[in-house]
Amino acid sequence: MPAAKRPAASPKETRKKNAKGAAPAAGACLEDATNANDAVVKVFAAVSEPNYAVPWAYKPQDARTGTAFAVAWGKEGNQWLLTNAHVVRHAAVVQVRKRGDHQKFIATVLCVGLDCDLAVLTVSSAKFWEGLPRVVLSVELPKLQDEVTVVGYPIGGDNACVTVGVVSRIDMQRYNVCWSRSLLAIQIDAAINPGNSGGPCFHEESGSVECIGVAFQVLGRDDAENIGYIIPSEVVNHFLVDYVKHKSYTGFGSCGFTVQALENGPMRHALGLKNGESGILVRRVDPSSSAGKVLKKGDIIRKVQGQDIGDDGKVPFRGARNERIDFHYLISKLFIGDTCSFQVLRDKHLLELRMKLSAVRPLVLHDPPDPPKYFVVGGLVFVPLSEPFLMDDFGADFHKQAPIGMIYHWAEGMRQFADHEIIVLSQVLASPLTVGFTDFYNVTLLKFNGQQPKNLENLINLVKASKDEYLTFEIERNNSIILPRKEALKQTANILKENMIPHDRSVHYRRS
Known part of the structure; x- marks a missing residue:
């Protein structure tokens, strides 16, 4: 823009x-x-x-x-x-x-x-x-x-x-x-x-x-x-x-956790805050981030970098009594590798904690690899869910147009491990093998042959290692796509040629 x-x-x-x-x-x-x-x-x-x-x-x-x-x-x-x-x-x-x-x-x-x-x-x-x-x-x-x-x-x-x-x-x-x-x-x-x-x-x-x-x-x-x-x-x-x-860009300080405001008086009292005390509730912690080693769900953050946090998550801004700003500002001023201090109320005990900031990669990347990652088998096209994918498929208003499940992963999703990816079946290429399946597109893959793939590379390896008679792909809304394994692998080359696709996978996986 x-x-x-x-x-x-x-x-x-x-x-x-x-x-x-x-x-x-x-x-x-x-x-x-x-x-x-x-x-x-x-x-x-x-x-x-x-x-x-x-x-x-x-x-x-x-x-x-x-x-x-x-x-x-x-x-x-x-x-x-x-x-x-x-x-x-x-x-x-x-x-x-x-x-x-x-x-x-x-x-x-x-x-x-x-x-x-x-x-x-x-x-x-x-x-x-x-x-x-x-x-x-x-x-x-x-x-x-x-x-x-x-x-x-x-x-x-x-x-x-x-x-x-x-x-x-x-x-x-x-x-x-x-x-x-x-x-x-x-x-x-x-x-x-x-x-x-x-x-x-x-x-x-x-x-x-x-x-x-x-x-x-x-x-x-x-x-x-x-x-x-x-x-x-x-x-x-x-x-x-x-x-x-x-000598390169590493990024700004990131949290690795999400919070809930505590603007309700009875709720503050129930959580152990006294009259006149303020703070915000940690509702989720990214297990793959440095916050996963320091903070816990249910912690109440009282201070960040020595500054009191209001019940709305705001802190004083540039020393002015009449200006306040979201507490994330204090963390964004730090660099990757810097240490951020927190005062936390946990189980009604006040703790002073320090966290070394790391580069928190969102579950849905805003800067995925170029060229894009993909994998095609039996006419099924799989890609990792990313912000550019959402923009290319649903436009600039993707947050209003894309399926709610994808938007949830984009807005709220956290990595459960370092190389975690959400895999999307972006389209099904038409062929005699895929008759009846071409209406499935832009849906999340949940399991392959009973296993939950960690990422796209893991899916490729699972398909390669499979000896089952059928390839079974479980997708959202309790739908499934089942292809005969040998026929799917055999027909993939013809489907690629028919659709002028040079390879069955992106360059990232050519050795897989």
């Missing part, structure tokens, strides 16, 4: 502190430039997206445009452009063009953080960097009603566009590119248009201009107007620190 702006305003020269001790990069920094807009470039991406609904094929190649800007961050000499992950995701070729220039330069994607919708690019040509100013990121969040300026290349023209709005809200929001988690976002009232994604958002104060974040999405509702979102510089700095430290 793109991001954006509104009417005019031109940022001036700027200088502002950077995060985590990061120094501005060498070259022309913003205070040396005549116009901060010159740091903003247009991005051209030729993309070829995988089709997770038809996993052996790719979608037609398409062209995508967006915005990026040169950022002064880290060691001297870093030549980085910052943009949104969704602008360059699945790109075969990325090119960038400076403001007022005619030449496009090939860019290389260095790092992509899908759940925070950020990406770092670089350009090898020294000519591209000549005279290009660098934007220095702010380390402070803006105040409500601060005026902000967004610069980018939205639809409607080829030149840079400058628009203005005000900061309306700062809160946790779902990022559209990855529905499975929320991060801090700045809401502005400027209109957001396709092509603005990846552009800087500036705020002027005391005669200087600072970059407070990156434009990235709009609230996609018919009853809402001029609600756009900015990725705060706080999130951007976290992403860049992570990239520098690990």
